[in-house]
Amino acid sequence: MIPEKQIPGQELLRLVMFGHTHFQSLWxxxxxxxxxxxxxxxxxxxxxxxxxxxxxLQPARIVMSNLVALGFVERRGEAHANGELVGRFLxxxxxxxxxxxxxxxxxxxxxGIEEYTRSLRENRNxxxxxxxxxxxxxxxxxxxxxxLEKVFQDAMARMPSNRFLASTLPLEGRTHxxxxxGGAGRNAIAVARAxxxxxxxxxxxxSVCEKARENIAREGLADRISAYEGDFLRDPFPxxxxxxxxxxxxxxxxxxxxxxxxxxxxxxxxEGGRFYVFNMVPADxxxxxxxxxxxxxxxxxxxxxxxxxxxxxxxxxxxxxxGFASVEIRGDLPVSHALVIGMR
Numbered sequence: 139m140i141p142e143k144q145i146p147g148q149e150l151l152r153l154v155m156f157g158h159t160h161f162q163s164l165w166x167x168x169x170x171x172x173x174x175x176x177x178x179x180x181x182x183x184x185x186x187x188x189x190x191x192x193x194x195l196q197p198a199r200i201v202m203s204n205l206v207a208l209g210f211v212e213r214r215g216e217a218h219a220n221g222e223l224v225g226r227f228l229x230x231x232x233x234x235x236x237x238x239x240x241x242x243x244x245x246x247x248x249x250g251i252e253e254y255t256r257s258l259r260e261n262r263n264x265x266x267x268x269x270x271x272x273x274x275x276x277x278x279x280x281x282x283x284x285x286l287e288k289v290f291q292d293a294m295a296r297m298p299s300n301r302f303l304a305s306t307l308p309l310e311g312r313t314h315x316x317x318x319x320g321g322a323g324r325n326a327i328a329v330a331r332a333x334x335x336x337x338x339x340x341x342x343x344x345s346v347c348e349k350a351r352e353n354i355a356r357e358g359l360a361d362r363i364s365a366y367e368g369d370f371l372r373d374p375f376p377x378x379x380x381x382x383x384x385x386x387x388x389x390x391x392x393x394x395x396x397x398x399x400x401x402x403x404x405x406x407x408x409e410g411g412r413f414y415v416f417n418m419v420p421a422d423x424x425x426x427x428x429x430x431x432x433x434x435x436x437x438x439x440x441x442x443x444x445x446x447x448x449x450x451x452x453x454x455x456x457x458x459x460x461g462f463a464s465v466e467i468r469g470d471l472p473v474s475h476a477l478v479i480g481m482r
Contacts, residue, residue, distance in 0.1 A: 163204035164228075165244045168237055172205065173220055173228045181217035235296065242293030246286060250276070250440030263443030276441045281345045291349060294386070295324040299418070299475050303385060304332040306468075306477055307414060312381040316341050318370050318403070319387040323350035326363050329383070339376045340365045370399060375406035382407065385416040390437055392444040393456060400460030404482055411482035413462060419450045419469070419476040430474050450476040 153160070167173055170191040176182060182190065188198035202218055205211040210221050210228070220228075230237045250265030251257075257264040269279040269286075280287040303325055309315065313336065317326045320340035330338050340350050340363070347365035354363045366376045375382070382403045388396050403413055420430045430447050437445025448456075453476075454465045462480030469476045 159204070160208060161243070161248070163201065163208060164210065165240055166201050167205050167210060168228060168240055169244070170201065172201070172211075173224045174230070176211070176218065176220045177225070177229055181214050181219040183216050183218070187218065234298070238289075238292040238296040241289050245289055246276070246280075247436055247440065251435055254435055254439045257439035257443070261443075263438065263440050265440035266443075274443075277343065281343055284345070287345060288349075291322045291346070294321050297386070298473055299386075299416075299471075300324055300328065302472055303416060304328040306416070306471060307383070308479070309333050309336060309381065311410075312336060312412065314339065314379045315381040315383055316366075316376050316379040316403075317383045317385070318375075318399075319384070320350065321346055323353040323363065323365075325383070325385055326350070327354065327357050327359060330359055330362050336362070338363045339379065341368060341370050341376060343367070343369065371395065375403060377406075379406060380408055380410070381412045381414065383414045383416065385414075386418075388415050388417050388453060388456075389433060389447050390442055390445045392446065393448070393452065395444060396448075396453075396456050397460050400457055400462070400480065404461045404480070407482045409482055413457065413480040413482075415453045415457070415478040415480070417453070417476065418447065418474050419453075420447050420474075422449050422451050424449065427474055450478055453478040 170193065172187065172191060175187065175190045179190070184195060184198050184202060187202060188195045191198065202211060206213055206218070210224055211218050212221050226232055226234050227236050229235060249268045252268075253264045263276070266274075266276060266279065269276065269283070271279040271282045273279050273281075280290055307329065309329070315329065315336060315338045317329070317338055317340045320326050320342055323340060326338045326340050330336060340347065342350065342365070344367045347367045350365045351360075354360050354365070368374075384399075391399070400413060407413070418430050418433065420426065424431065434445065434447045450467050450469050454467055457465050457478065457480035460480070462482060464481045466479040466481070467476065468479070471477060
């Protein structure tokens with residue numbers, strides 16, 4: 139037999155071609171509870187795994203062979219044990235857990251981008267058809283489906299950038315920050331704790347604000363954090379603010395939509411007010427990294443039909459176009475993030 143000649147890039151091609159199977163194998167390990175079972179009980183044989191997960195022996199053999207091949211599980215004789223990555227990333231209790239992010243990908247993102255090519259041809263978020271309901275964006279559709287809205291909000295709360303946002307924001311002189319599209323309150327809570335004299339108002343849809351209020355009350359911060367119901371694309375900003383945080387929101391929308399929000403925020407801010415755009419950003423020439431650029435697919439094919447992973451220079455341009463007198467760029471933050479600040 140003639141050995142197969144390895145062509146440069148061929149292994150990457152295989153990874154992409156079979157990427158759907160790799161994702162589904164990992165999701166099965168999470169969804170069936172395989173990793174949690176091995177964590178709690180130690181190494182398990184195939185019959186033990188089948189019994190613990192409630193599936194037949196042959197399906198157990200299939201999923202475990204894939205998890206072993208991917209390196210998430212190790213074989214120890216006839217038994218199976220979690221690999222090194224599992225303890226850090228694939229257990230719900232882990233500090234760096236991506237379980238909630240994987241659930242969002244499996245239940246929302248994956249179904250929504252299956253017709254990505256069609257969304258490109260029709261220039262609209264075709265994936266929204268997978269989530270029947272009212273509204274032209276995913277966020278409006280999720281509001282009518284509490285179980286999926288929770289999946290989404292739980293994933294957003296687990297994003298690794300949440301850990302350094304509060305310490306990154308230069309909030310000296312700010313007294314009242316509007317967390318625009320602030321979700322269930324994870325960032326508002328972190329920022330309020332880091333800045334004890336600061337008042338924070340979350341500006342989001344009613345169903346999201348309801349969850350935020352529960353989290354705020356649980357943390358004992360209802361005297362400093364409030365939730366303001368509305369649509370920041372159309373409704374007035376909360377009164378009395380002197381700063382606006384736009385965290386992981388700008389990539390959801392087009393240049394034009396963002397400029398409209400920035401312009402309305404500028405009108406609501408006093409002289410000396412600040413607008414903070416915090417987001418993952420690609421290289422200025424949009425040549426990578428892949429972990430950033432692939433996000434445009436999700437925003438275009440599913441979330442809104444107009445989103446894009448804009449660069450930090452493009453955010454600066456949007457802020458200037460919206461009337462901010464000066465702009466500061468702080469790039470090179472962890473996990474491909476940047477902070478772009480518009481000063482009123």
